[in-house]
Amino acid sequence: MGGFAAFWAPLLQAYGRWHLGEVVTLDAGYCSLKHAPLMAEAGYGDVLGRKENQPELRREAQRLLLPLAASQRPEANVLERDHGQWVRRSLWQTPECAGWLDWTHLRQVWLVRTEKCARQTTPRADSVPMEVEDHS
Numbered sequence: 001m002g003g004f005a006a007f008w009a010p011l012l013q014a015y016g017r018w019h020l021g022e023v024v025t026l027d028a029g030y031c032s033l034k035h036a037p038l039m040a041e042a043g044y045g046d047v048l049g050r051k052e053n054q055p056e057l058r059r060e061a062q063r064l065l066l067p068l069a070a071s072q073r074p075e076a077n078v079l080e081r082d083h084g085q086w087v088r089r090s091l092w093q094t095p096e097c098a099g100w101l102d103w104t105h106l107r108q109v110w111l112v113r114t115e116k117c118a119r120q121t122t123p124r125a126d127s128v129p130m131e132v133e134d135h136s
Contacts, residue, residue, distance in 0.1 A: 040105035065111035
């Protein structure tokens, strides 16, 4: 994960002038105060998973997002079949954390809730999922 800066500069040099995208998505292992500003300084937004590698930021995101998920409808909702099982994914976001602590480039945090339902039944609005995972 320490190699981000080593590949970011050549990547920008090779492809940056083509303006192929505006957002960079990376695995949580690349998420750091050292790496994320490099993307912001180059004019790119980023979508980075924040997990145990950023415990303070993760706690702040959960502090803001879990009450939101408990009290409001999701901003987006997708229901699909995945390996024969019904899966519902819901999204909540908040800009309340913009510029939080040293994360000056931070604009918003997201919560994606994945609910896995019984294999053979089509989930209804009142169905209780078998498994729930939150990712923020």
